Amino acid sequence: MTAGLDGGARPALVAGMRLQYEPAQSAHVLLYPEGMVKLNGTAGAILERCSGERTLEQIVADLEKSYGASGLTKDVSAFIAYALEKHWLELRA
Amino acid sequence: MSAPAVAAPAAAGGVGPPLWLLLELTYRCPLHCVFCYNPTDFANTGPELTTAAWLRVLEQARALGAVQLGLSGGEPLAREDLEQIVARAHALGFYVNLITSGIGMTEARIRALKDAGLDHIQLSFQDSTRELNDFLSSTRTFELKAKVAGLIRAHGYPMVLNVVLHRHNIDHVGEILALAERLGAQYVELANTQYYGWAWLNREELLPSRAQLERAEAVTNEFRARVGQATKVYFVVPDYFETRPKPCMSGLGSLFLAIAPDGTALPCHAARMLPGLELPNVQHSSVREIWYESSAFNRFRGQGWMKEPCRSCPEREKDFGGCRCQAYLLTGDPDNADPVCELSPHHHRVTEAVARAEAAAGAPRHAGEHRLVFRDHRTSIAVTTLMPRKPQAG
Numbered sequence: 001m002t003a004g005l006d007g008g009a010r011p012a013l014v015a016g017m018r019l020q021y022e023p024a025q026s027a028h029v030l031l032y033p034e035g036m037v038k039l040n041g042t043a044g045a046i047l048e049r050c051s052g053e054r055t056l057e058q059i060v061a062d063l064e065k066s067y068g069a070s071g072l073t074k075d076v077s078a079f080i081a082y083a084l085e086k087h088w089l090e091l092r093a
Numbered sequence: 094m095s096a097p098a099v100a101a102p103a104a105a106g107g108v109g110p111p112l113w114l115l116l117e118l119t120y121r122c123p124l125h126c127v128f129c130y131n132p133t134d135f136a137n138t139g140p141e142l143t144t145a146a147w148l149r150v151l152e153q154a155r156a157l158g159a160v161q162l163g164l165s166g167g168e169p170l171a172r173e174d175l176e177q178i179v180a181r182a183h184a185l186g187f188y189v190n191l192i193t194s195g196i197g198m199t200e201a202r203i204r205a206l207k208d209a210g211l212d213h214i215q216l217s218f219q220d221s222t223r224e225l226n227d228f229l230s231s232t233r234t235f236e237l238k239a240k241v242a243g244l245i246r247a248h249g250y251p252m253v254l255n256v257v258l259h260r261h262n263i264d265h266v267g268e269i270l271a272l273a274e275r276l277g278a279q280y281v282e283l284a285n286t287q288y289y290g291w292a293w294l295n296r297e298e299l300l301p302s303r304a305q306l307e308r309a310e311a312v313t314n315e316f317r318a319r320v321g322q323a324t325k326v327y328f329v330v331p332d333y334f335e336t337r338p339k340p341c342m343s344g345l346g347s348l349f350l351a352i353a354p355d356g357t358a359l360p361c362h363a364a365r366m367l368p369g370l371e372l373p374n375v376q377h378s379s380v381r382e383i384w385y386e387s388s389a390f391n392r393f394r395g396q397g398w399m400k401e402p403c404r405s406c407p408e409r410e411k412d413f414g415g416c417r418c419q420a421y422l423l424t425g426d427p428d429n430a431d432p433v434c435e436l437s438p439h440h441h442r443v444t445e446a447v448a449r450a451e452a453a454a455g456a457p458r459h460a461g462e463h464r465l466v467f468r469d470h471r472t473s474i475a476v477t478t479l480m481p482r483k484p485q486a487g
Contacts, residue, residue, distance in 0.1 A: 016213065016251055018188060024110045024158025031188035033213040033253065033280075036112065036161055 010092040012052030052092045110158030111350035119167040119354050123196045128292040129468045139355035144174040148181050153380035155185040162187040170197030176205045183210025195241030203244045217255045242276040253280045259299035266309040270316045285331035289363040291468045302454035338415025338431035345393035358383045363418040402436045
């Protein structure tokens with residue numbers, strides 16, 4: 001999957017998916033028809049930035065800035081590839 | 094009745110929130126399906142909650158952490174305030190699923206529902222052919238449903254079809270899937286009948302044979318191989334043919350809260366039948382009191398209620414002893430293991446029902462001959478005397 005995932009790709013939630021923070025679970029959840037995935041902090045932070053407007057490069061830069069980290073490209077790409085496989089995300093042109 | 098695919102509650106050890114809320118808004122329904130899981134004596138339950146009462150339930154449940162919402166019935170479109178209920182649910186942050194036969198859906202209503210924030214629609218079909226669809230639901234609805242499928246697509250919703258399978262339509266699975274493909278369905282749930290309510294009343298007429306089931310699964314697999322991701326098919330095997338029980342509701346009182354039309358709170362759709370449960374009502378108690386404090390919702394939490402073979406079984410963590418309603422219907426004791434489990438001393442009651450289905454499948458009848466009881470109001474009034482709510486003897 002990473003083959004098709006270049007830095008200019010703009011990931012976005014698939015129609016019908018909704019991301020929101022649930023205080024009762026102290027976590028972001030991904031909601032879809034008749035189901036739900038509870039996300040860990042990292043997954044929530046990445047998906048929150050997948051608006052369909054930002055490129056992968058921009059998402060990584062934003063995360064590195066927010067968390068005062070560097071070298072996140074590989075981990076973020078891997079998670080986005082996973083989310084594409086699960087049909088949580090799609091790529092916009 | 095499909096178990097909600099919701100993650101396990103966060104709270105380890107303690108009681109998590111009712112993540113999945115189902116509102117059965119009404120028992121009114123234009124269809125008369127022979128496999129309906131609604132209670133057979135629905136006509137003898139109290140009046141439907143008012144709009145204000147439903148909105149209060151939504152607010153209270155959301156405050157506890159409920160997030161997936163199912164709106165069903167009966168036929169939820171029979172409620173004229175459905176749009177209002179959807180709008181409030183959406184504003185509160187629920188993911189709102191409508192579970193409908195499509196009867197009552199119009200261009201104006203689907204537009205209003207979409208504007209109100211409805212997230213998802215699941216449309217039920219009784220069969221692929223007009224004749225059987227109309228016969229099994231005792232109505233003339235097939236063309237209307239096909240039209241509603243068009244509305245659902247036109248308004249940008251994924252087309253999700255649910256078809257309940259049983260002896261009389263399981264041989265049509267190929268045609269059902271072809272219809273789903275023609276309607277542009279993205280998901281099809283082929284849900285074998287589960288035997289509660291009207292389906293329990295009709296069980297001897299509805300249970301398929303093992304050969305029918307195997308053919309249907311083979312046809313489904315061929316379809317999957319041909320169509321791939323374009324139409325995803327979920328085939329729900331009838332648990333009578335299994336040797337281990339389903340993890341019903343992930344254990345009662347763990348995730349799922351249903352509210353019946355009269356406000357009765359249920360730890361599963363069918364729990365009204367369970368003996369000795371004092372079911373609370375949202376008209377008298379808050380959702381918080383119901384979920385955390387009521388005896389009914391605490392009755393089957395944890396493992397203290399279990400008997401052998403469940404009590405010492407390593408699989409009890411996985412299947413929670415199976416379905417309490419099925420245990421009660423088939424063994425007379427809701428604390429017993431679900432007799433679908435081959436470790437249950439009552440497992441023969443399941444295998445005997447399957448054996449009778451095999452025999453019935455081998456004895457063809459004249460066309461039109463059947464002993465099905467259709468779900469309708471008049472029968473429901475009579476049915477408490479026809480068939481008292483007690484488990485099968487023997």
